[in-house]
Amino acid sequence: MNGLDLTRLKEHVSxxxxxALDPIRERAIASLESDGxxxxxxxxxxxxxxxxxxxxxxxxxxxxxxxxxxxxxxSLLAAxxxxxxxxxxxxxxxxxxxxxxxxxxxxxxxxxxxxxxxxQLTTPLAALNAALISDGLVIDIESTPERxxxxxxxxxxxxxxxxxxxxxxxRIAAEASAELIEYHASFxxxxxxxxxxxxxxxxxxxxxxxxxxxxxxxxxxxTQRLDVRLARDARFxxxxxxxxxxxxRNDLDVDLVEAGAHxxxxxxxxxxxxxxxxxxARVDHRVGPASSRQEYRGILFGRARxxxxxxxxxxxxxxxxxxEQANHNLLLSEHAEIDTKPELEIYAExxxxxxxxxxxxxxxxxxxxxxxxGLAADDARRLLVRAFAAETLRSVPIxxxxxxxxxxxxxxxxxxxxxxxxx
Amino acid sequence: MLNIEDLHVRTGDADILKGLxxxxxxxxxxxxxxxxxxxxxxxxxxxxxxxxxQVTAGRIEFDGKDIAELDPEERAREGIFLGFQYxxxxxxxxxxxxxxxxxxxxxxxxxxxxxxxxxxxxxxxxKMALLGMDPKFLNRGVNEGFSGGEKKRNEILQMAxxxxxxxxxxxxxxxxxxxxxxxxxEGVNALRAEDRxxxxxxxxxxLLDYITPDVVHVLSDGRIVHSGDKTLATELEERGYDWxxxxxxx
Numbered sequence: 195m196n197g198l199d200l201t202r203l204k205e206h207v208s209x210x211x212x213x214a215l216d217p218i219r220e221r222a223i224a225s226l227e228s229d230g231x232x233x234x235x236x237x238x239x240x241x242x243x244x245x246x247x248x249x250x251x252x253x254x255x256x257x258x259x260x261x262x263x264x265x266x267x268x269s270l271l272a273a274x275x276x277x278x279x280x281x282x283x284x285x286x287x288x289x290x291x292x293x294x295x296x297x298x299x300x301x302x303x304x305x306x307x308x309x310x311x312x313x314q315l316t317t318p319l320a321a322l323n324a325a326l327i328s329d330g331l332v333i334d335i336e337s338t339p340e341r342x343x344x345x346x347x348x349x350x351x352x353x354x355x356x357x358x359x360x361x362x363x364x365r366i367a368a369e370a371s372a373e374l375i376e377y378h379a380s381f382x383x384x385x386x387x388x389x390x391x392x393x394x395x396x397x398x399x400x401x402x403x404x405x406x407x408x409x410x411x412x413x414x415x416x417t418q419r420l421d422v423r424l425a426r427d428a429r430f431x432x433x434x435x436x437x438x439x440x441x442x443r444n445d446l447d448v449d450l451v452e453a454g455a456h457x458x459x460x461x462x463x464x465x466x467x468x469x470x471x472x473x474x475a476r477v478d479h480r481v482g483p484a485s486s487r488q489e490y491r492g493i494l495f496g497r498a499r500x501x502x503x504x505x506x507x508x509x510x511x512x513x514x515x516x517x518e519q520a521n522h523n524l525l526l527s528e529h530a531e532i533d534t535k536p537e538l539e540i541y542a543e544x545x546x547x548x549x550x551x552x553x554x555x556x557x558x559x560x561x562x563x564x565x566x567x568g569l570a571a572d573d574a575r576r577l578l579v580r581a582f583a584a585e586t587l588r589s590v591p592i593x594x595x596x597x598x599x600x601x602x603x604x605x606x607x608x609x610x611x612x613x614x615x616x617x
Numbered sequence: 618m619l620n621i622e623d624l625h626v627r628t629g630d631a632d633i634l635k636g637l638x639x640x641x642x643x644x645x646x647x648x649x650x651x652x653x654x655x656x657x658x659x660x661x662x663x664x665x666x667x668x669x670x671q672v673t674a675g676r677i678e679f680d681g682k683d684i685a686e687l688d689p690e691e692r693a694r695e696g697i698f699l700g701f702q703y704x705x706x707x708x709x710x711x712x713x714x715x716x717x718x719x720x721x722x723x724x725x726x727x728x729x730x731x732x733x734x735x736x737x738x739x740x741x742x743x744k745m746a747l748l749g750m751d752p753k754f755l756n757r758g759v760n761e762g763f764s765g766g767e768k769k770r771n772e773i774l775q776m777a778x779x780x781x782x783x784x785x786x787x788x789x790x791x792x793x794x795x796x797x798x799x800x801x802x803e804g805v806n807a808l809r810a811e812d813r814x815x816x817x818x819x820x821x822x823x824l825l826d827y828i829t830p831d832v833v834h835v836l837s838d839g840r841i842v843h844s845g846d847k848t849l850a851t852e853l854e855e856r857g858y859d860w861x862x863x864x865x866x867x
Contacts, residue, residue: 563705566665567715567775568693568722577718581709581758588709 197248198231198322202255207325212307215329222315222324231318241501241533242443242472246415250387251322254357261287261350266381271348279594280344280375287349288358288388289328300337300370306330306361313363314393317445319417323359323391330361335372342373342594347390351414352382360390368397368425373592376406378416379438386414393421396428398452403591404432404459408439409602412468415441424484426452431591432459435599436471437606443472450477450484453514457486462586464606465530467496475519476505482542483514491586492523493579494530495610505537506547513544521551524582526613556613575613583607618643618814619664619783624675626656626663626839633659635839636675641783641832644811648825648850649818651836652858657818658702660836661787665699666692679783693719694726698781700772702788707759712771715759716741716778723779744777747807749800766797773804784808785816790824802827822854837862 200223207219231248232239267286275282281298284291290305306313311332315321335343349358366372374394380386388410396402402422410416416439422430436442448457463471477486492500504519519536536549556578564574583603590599619641626634633656641647651657663670664677666689677684684692707715721731732740742752748770760768769789776784786805790798805815805828817824825833825847833849834841835858842865843849853861 565689567719584709
């Protein structure tokens with residue numbers, strides 16, 4: 195049962211508004227009562243222990259104090275908003291901020307409590323989320339927006355353990371083209387657990403360009419789930435960056451439900467001392483022809499831990515499937531550990547599938563080449579680490595935030611202290 | 618300028634250089650020829666300071682100073698340049714970035730200011746024009762997706778920008794078509810100068826049709842077994858290496 199105190203959870207939920215959410219909360223609690231949270235005996239959760247998530251949730255339920263805004267969070271918010279490149283919707287400490295629902299050309303933003311949208315509950319964590327959300331965002335992108343739409347998940351946990359549960363359901367209309375940014379940041383040294391559940395329903399011939407940035411406090415944990423559904427000729431192009439956090443678990447599920455759909459997503463994770471980063475990505479090819487490419491890169495240093503599991507399922511009859519999965523890891527410390535596993539399940543005949551993973555150190559030949567040009571050994575090593583990260587950075591499908599992202603990535607790379615030549 | 622005495626070099630378990638001596642003066646161009654496996658590339662790597670090549674005996678002096686203890690980057694900043702037989706592809710590192718970082722490392726070593734962006738671009742484009750390289754190569758990853766000829770031109774570009782005092786070009790002619798070979802030779806010839814020495818390591822004579830060496834050496838089994846003027850290269854092309862090797866063993 196993983197420790198989650200359901201009695202207390204039910205007490206907390208009962209009488210919480212808005213009442214329009216009561217039916218989904220009931221469903222969620224019933225699901226938690228029957229299944230609980232997954233334990234490490236569950237294949238998908240073998241390397242990521244959710245007991246810390248249950249502990250923080252219980253601590254918060256015992257004392258659900260409203261967090262005090264941190265100045266660091268305020269400054270990030272101001273910087274991103276002042277930048278003016280992106281239309282931001284703000285979800286702070288799990289709450290949809292008053293100006294989080296605004297008028298944007300081509301975009302309709304409403305709340306889950308408005309009742310028009312019935313959310314799916316696919317997993318125990320999605321149930322935990324649905325039980326505890328104060329509300330959810332429902333975003334309909336009806337035509338191509340002028341500017342990128344940003345979702346800013348901002349959490350403060352300076353004084354007491356914090357919990358934030360956020361739910362966002364997004365629909366992209368046929369033939370629209372949208373740029374979507376998810377930015378997860380948190381501040382404060384107290385414990386915090388964030389649980390974000392997002393769905394992205396992309397109609398025929400629509401294109402979504404997606405950028406996800408996670409740069410949370412190193413004391414905070416997060417689980418996140420994004421379910422993407424692609425209709426005929428729809429395209430999902432994505433780049434994802436995990437830089438911060440203590441325990442981070444991302445589940446990305448992409449469902450190619452009609453012919454001509456194309457998903458192409460990349461991820462970069464920088465895991466250092468005391469960090470645990472787990473990326474599970476699954477693609478379901480239900481019909482063909484359709485294509486998917488995924489490439490995750492990891493840089494591990496200090497006492498870091500990372501997990502990658504990339505799965506492609508080619509369903510019966512999905513002929514003409516073209517699927518690629520790759521995971522490359524730079525292991526810069528003998529104390530770092532990566533568990534990496536590509537999986538292919540193929541039930542169709544005419545398919546092209548490939549996968550590969552690598553775990554290694556810096557290329558000795560490249561190091562000597564750089565040094566022979568006069569670069570100091572340490573500079574040469576750092577340059578090669580940056581180059582490894584740059585491969586993902588240059589694939590970001592959205593031009594907005596380029597400088598900001600480059601800046602926080604550089605800042606994080608500077609945390610890598612000594613890079614040994616051989617591990 | 619370069620003075621090598623009785624050099625023994627080991628890589629892995631194998632002794633490759635077994636008492637090699639070579640003296641190259643400023644202003645000279647030397648060609649080191651020899652059959653495959655004779656130790657030509659080992660010599661080049663050892664002078665550049667590759668860790669895998671361990672000097673077990675003998676000396677390598679540059680400008681009268683023993684460089685055995687210097688790191689590769691220190692040797693580079695002192696003015697030694699190695700043109701690689703197989704230039705390394707480094708995706709994610711911009712060609713212009715590397716050129717500028719290399720140039721600035723050297724300038725800093727000499728106590729000079731870093732080059733400003735405008736001056737650098739002007740210099741790089743000027744050298745690229747000389748080598749018939751498209752300026753767009755500046756913004757590509759280092760050697761990333763370059764053809765064999767483009768990689769070798771890129772080596773010569775780095776040499777032209779860095780203006781080393783000693784350049785060792787390891788099989789720079791291999792894999793080049795005739796146009797690339799001419800462009801590379803032109804780049805090398807443009808750098809011939811009284812205060813600079815160039816060592817061409819090559820298996821074939823054809824590069825020497827375009828760059829006339831002052832001295833030609835034959836390397837065999839880790840030693841220089843014969844030296845002569847430029848006519849030796851032609852003779853080797855006609856008669857092969859066996860006669861020199863046998864005479865030396867004789």
